[in-house]
Amino acid sequence: MGKCPDCAAWNTFEETIVDNRSSSSSLKVSSTPRKPVQKLSEVTSSKSDRIITGINEFDRVMGGGIVKDSITIITARPGAGKSTLLLQVADSIAQKGKKVVYASGEESDSQIKNRADRILDEIHDNIWVVQETSMDNVIDVVKDIDPDLLIIDSIQTFTMEASLPARAGSPTQTMECANELLRIAKDSKRPRAVIIVGQMTKSDELAGLRALEHLVDTVLIIEADSDEQLRGLLSSKNRFGSTGEMGFFQMSEKGMVSIDNPSEFFMTKREGGEIVSGSTLTVIKEGSRAIITEIESLVSKTFTPYPTRIGETLGKDKLNTLISILEQRGSINLYDKNVIIKTTGGMRIREQAINLAVIMSIVSSVKQKGIDSNIAFIADVGLTGELKKVPSLESRVKELARMGFKKVYVPKDSFAKGTKFSGIEVVALKTLNEVIYNVYK
Numbered sequence: 275m276g277k278c279p280d281c282a283a284w285n286t287f288e289e290t291i292v293d294n295r296s297s298s299s300s301l302k303v304s305s306t307p308r309k310p311v312q313k314l315s316e317v318t319s320s321k322s323d324r325i326i327t328g329i330n331e332f333d334r335v336m337g338g339g340i341v342k343d344s345i346t347i348i349t350a351r352p353g354a355g356k357s358t359l360l361l362q363v364a365d366s367i368a369q370k371g372k373k374v375v376y377a378s379g380e381e382s383d384s385q386i387k388n389r390a391d392r393i394l395d396e397i398h399d400n401i402w403v404v405q406e407t408s409m410d411n412v413i414d415v416v417k418d419i420d421p422d423l424l425i426i427d428s429i430q431t432f433t434m435e436a437s438l439p440a441r442a443g444s445p446t447q448t449m450e451c452a453n454e455l456l457r458i459a460k461d462s463k464r465p466r467a468v469i470i471v472g473q474m475t476k477s478d479e480l481a482g483l484r485a486l487e488h489l490v491d492t493v494l495i496i497e498a499d500s501d502e503q504l505r506g507l508l509s510s511k512n513r514f515g516s517t518g519e520m521g522f523f524q525m526s527e528k529g530m531v532s533i534d535n536p537s538e539f540f541m542t543k544r545e546g547g548e549i550v551s552g553s554t555l556t557v558i559k560e561g562s563r564a565i566i567t568e569i570e571s572l573v574s575k576t577f578t579p580y581p582t583r584i585g586e587t588l589g590k591d592k593l594n595t596l597i598s599i600l601e602q603r604g605s606i607n608l609y610d611k612n613v614i615i616k617t618t619g620g621m622r623i624r625e626q627a628i629n630l631a632v633i634m635s636i637v638s639s640v641k642q643k644g645i646d647s648n649i650a651f652i653a654d655v656g657l658t659g660e661l662k663k664v665p666s667l668e669s670r671v672k673e674l675a676r677m678g679f680k681k682v683y684v685p686k687d688s689f690a691k692g693t694k695f696s697g698i699e700v701v702a703l704k705t706l707n708e709v710i711y712n713v714y715k
Contacts, residue, residue: 324514325422325467327366331522331532332359335507335561336492337515340367340423343465344514345456347429347487349472349480350496355505356471357381359496359523359530360425361390363469368400372422375415379407379431379442393529407442409434409451416458421466426455428471430481443473448482452489487511497622498525504620505530509561519561537566537677540619549644555679556631556651557670558623564666564673566650568618569628571635576612586616588623588632596655600633603659604706606640626654627664630683630709637710645713648680659706661685671695683709 277284324339333339340346340363350356357378364374378386383405390397404415409432416424426432430443432451440446452470459468470490473481480487487493493511498504507521522533533539541555552571557564576582585593593615600606613636617623630653638645652670654662663685664670674682675698686702703709 335521344491345459345468346492347470348494354496354498368398374423375421376425378427502620540567551644552639554631554635569635571639572614573639582612584614629655650682
C-alpha cells in the first residue's frame with residue numbers, strides 16, 4: 275500500500291514479520307487452579323441452610339424456606355401479585371434481623387412505599403429500596419449494605435454497562451445480569467439469596483431465553499384469573515425441594531394471605547348435616563399434598579336446539595366427554611339439559627381423579643337428590659363406564675379420614691391386600707352404574 279489512509283503520507287509502511295511459533299507450539303496453561311477430582315461416593319453431602327419466612331405456603335413450595343445461596347425466579351401475569359408477595363417476604367425476613375435490598379426497575383420508591391403502607395403493619399428498618407435500572411449500580415449497593423436477600427424486580431428492565439448498546443430485556447442483557455446475580459448468590463465467602471421477578475409472555479411463559487430457567491435454582495409461577503381472589507404458587511423447578519408443589523393464597527387488601535388448610539377453603543361448610551343436590555366431594559393432588567375439593571353442578575332444561583355446556587374450572591371437551599359417558603353408560607339422558615360445572619373456591623382441575631365426582635354431581639343435580647357431605651368419590655371413569663385407578667389413592671383416602679369423612683367410593687382392586695383405613699369406609703366398585711345404584715338404592 276503506497277498511501278496511508280490515516281495520515282495521507284506516501285511510502286511510510288514497513289513490513290514486520292511476527293513469529294508465532296513459540297505460542298502455537300506450546301500448550302497454554304490455565305490461570306485457574308484445578309480442583310481435585312473425587313469419587314462421587316467419597317463426596318460429603320450437606321444440607322443447605324434456609325431462611326424461614328414464616329409465610330407457610332411460600333416456605334412449603336420453596337421446600338422449607340429460602341436457601342441462603344440460591345437464586346429464584348418468579349413470574350406471573352401482570353397484576354397477579356408478584357411484587358406484593360415479594361414485599362411480604364422481604365418484611366418477614368427483615369423482622370428476623372436480616373437485611374433485604376429491593377431493587378426495582380419498574381416502580382418508583384414512592385410506589386413501593388405506598389404498597390408497603392397498604393399491606394404491612396409496620397415497615398422494618400432492615401429493608402432498603404433502590405429505584406434503578408443499572409445492574410452495576412445495584413452491585414455497588416449490595417457491596418455497601420451487604421444484604422442477606424436481594425430482590426430484583428424485574429430482570430428484563432436491568433442492563434449491564436459492559437453489554438451496552440444492547441437494550442434492556444434483550445437476551446444479551448438479561449443473561450449477563452442473571453449471570454452476575456448468580457455470582458453474587460453463589461459467593462462462597464458471602465452467600466446471598468437472590469429472588470428475580472421475570473416478565474411473562476402472552477402465551478403465559480417466562481419471557482426470555484430458556485437458558486434463564488436453566489441458570490436459576492427455583493422457578494415459581496403465580497397462577498391467577500383476573501376476576502378471582504385465589505392465587506396458586508406453583509414450583510415448576512426446584513433444586514432444593516419438590517417440583518410441581520403448589521401453594522395457595524387469597525388476594526386481599528392486606529396482600530397475599532396464605533391458605534394453610536386448603537381442604538377447608540375448597541369445601542362449603544354446611545351445618546346440621548344439610549344435604550344439597552348437585553354437590554359432591556373428591557380429593558385432588560397438588561404436588562405432594564392431598565386437597566379435598568367440592569364439585570358443584572347445575573342441570574336445567576334447555577329451550578334451544580343445542581344445550582349449554584359450561585365448565586368454569588373444567589375443560590369443555592372433558593365435560594362433554596363425561597356427559598357422553600353418563601348418557602351412554604349411566605342411562606341418564608341430558609340431550610335436553612343445560613349442564614354447568616364449577617368448583618368451590620375456583621380451583622382449576624387438571625387430573626382424571628375427579629371424573630367420578632363430576633359425574634355423580636350431575637347425577638345428583640338431575641335426580642334433585644343430594645349426597646351426604648361425609649361421602650367422597652375418587653376415580654377416573656373410562657369410556658366403557660368402568661372405574662379406573664388413580665395415582666396416590668392411599669394418601670387421598672387418608673386425607674379424607676383426617677377430615678372426618680365416613681365413606682369413599684374408589685375403583686375395585688385399587689389397594690394391596692390387607693390395606694386398612696381407620697375411621698372411614700372404603701367402597702370399591704367396578705362400574706359407574708354400580709356407584710349410582712349404591713348411592714341411590
